[in-house]
Amino acid sequence: MSTQRSSGQPPTGLVHIFWLASRDYAHEWVMSGCFVLALAAVLAPMMVLFGLKFGIVGSMIGQLVEEPRNREIRSIGSGHYDAAWFESVAKRPSVGFIIPRTRNIAATIQLRSESAPRIISVELIPTAKGEPLLPAGKAVPTNAGQIVLSESATRKLNIKVGDVIDGSLVRRFQGKHERVHMDLTLIGTASHAAFSRDGGFVSLGLITAIEDFHDGHAVPAFGWSGDTAPTARIFPSFRLFARSIDDVATLRDDLITQGLDVRTRAVDIETVQAIDRNFTAVFWIIAIIGFIGFSFSLGASLWANVERKRRELSVLRLVGFRTGDIVWFPVLQALFTASLGWILASAIYIGVEQTINHMLMPQLQAGQVVCRLLAEHFLITAGLTLFAAISAAALGGYRSARIEPSEGLRDL
Amino acid sequence: MKKPNQPAQGEESSKALDKKRDEDLAKDRVLIYHLREVIKTREAEGTAFRLVVPSLQIALGEKIALIGQSGCGKSTLLDLLAMVLQPTTVGAFRFRPEPGAPPLDVAADWRRGQLNHLGDLRRQRMGYVMQTGGLLPYLTVRDNISLSRRLLGMPDDGTVEQLAKSLEIERHLSKRPSLLSVGERQRVAIARALAHKPSIVIADEPTAPLDPITARKIMTLFINLVEKFHITVIVASHDWNHVEKLGLRGLSHRTRQHGDLTETVVTG
8 A cells, every 4th residue: 555655656746746836826926926026127127138139230230131232332433344244243143233334424314294393304323123222023114115213303203103204315416406305104213212312213225325325326216316336335334232241242352353443331231240249248248147146036035935934845844745846846936936027027028119119110210120029039038037947946946955854843 | 779678479470470461462562663772862062962762662552642841852752753853873663554564664764864765654654733733824724634635645535524523623624724723723733634544643742832721622632533543642742631631641751961961761
């Protein structure tokens, strides 16, 4: 009979300890609540701190990656680039987008709409499929009758997508003043961030035709007369974007070795990356100090708790709970505190996150946040909290393992 | 130790015969405790205390009272009998867990450090009544009483309710101990000690915090219950008159002072 009883004991002992520990925890809800609050008081600010670090640095890096201008490599001065050069550069894996640029002077056009009183002059930018400055998935001019205007130009012309506007060019040719007109359909607008001045994205075909017209060459496609154009076209410049921000530096170095003078935003990128590194280091210092402090405070409170409950724990020893079972008493209560404290800290964090993001909304671009944590961050926090609680509870457990059953018989 | 007078030859032989009959009786009755030359020495700040038990035999179903002032070693003896205190030297220490079973060598368990085995024995075979109840404040009276039964996986067969009825605490079963008077808490403690039908109940001054009338009433209830269940009981008490009336056997003890050493010798 006695062997039967003892063989089934160890697991049920743990079940009983769980039952007793939770009953005690609920009975002493004021004390338990204090422990939970104390834990949340340490954990919630750490979560907010990390949320800020992750949100601010995250959106800075996101901006870096998402902002196509950071991937742009500009040429300084003008050069001579032929079709073969463009082909060879386009083949490089580090290149995301490349298109020839015509001379700036020739790349302007006068636009007039029926809904606006005045004619405006806009810069033209050559574009093609894969244009980094225009949102992906939106229409890109592919033939000479299409244009994407910058926000400021669209506003001045008071037009909307689908409207047809009149574009005109003027030149002095063989002593005569010549003006030609063409119909352009607005197929989209470019954001202020993409192009801040009055400008229009057009196909390479249109922009080279315009350059030819200014140069006095004939453009049969538009019915413009003039000299015969030279067969091999040389471009003075280019629009070049690296595939990713990490490719910028290598691509820049490649071009410099080719003898090109280029300018990039590599310095800005390095600044953000340095901020990220420093921010992360500071965060970890604070987090580690906070974590150690939190472990000690939890350990101290659990130790004190075991001291306070000496008599009750020794009674448990006296009625036959084994040392191995008793150790679980403070450990389980630490786990309750950790779980509840984590839930409370998460709730506080979410409240603070919403408030901060709401407060700073006017200063932010759409989709940007200052404070943010991902689901896995919450899980990592929970894991660390439980780990800290268990290591701290080991102190209490050690203390409770030393309680002698004879103490239960005495009156301390 | 000189004999006061020399008895006659006939008396001598009849006495020897009586002694022999007593020994036979002792063999016949089933012992729950058998202690021989058990010594526990405690030292603290220059003063030492020694409890010497040359021989102690307690039969199953016996009711034992330990009477004496505090500091005379009552608690030490109870700790030894409750198997929560390791003796310093021991000739023999045997404990029989139930009537049909062979006696267990407690001394050997202590020597080999098999504390969990002693813990199992305590859980299954012993009940305790503490001076101040020792109830768990976070459990209801019912859960406190059924704690040892629950721990042993014993079924809920109405024993708890029966005990509560016998001890007149059935209306308090779903309350927490803090709502009860001291006397009621002691009744709960008694119910808890008996609920799992142990072989022995050890009670250390169970009625000390009570007024004399309540104390006697509760002690009477307690002794009646252990008699009803045929449970051996060892009670430390200071009310000799009352426990003697209830039919308890007192253990004799002598305390001597040798300089810094206080020695108590208990036999029975």
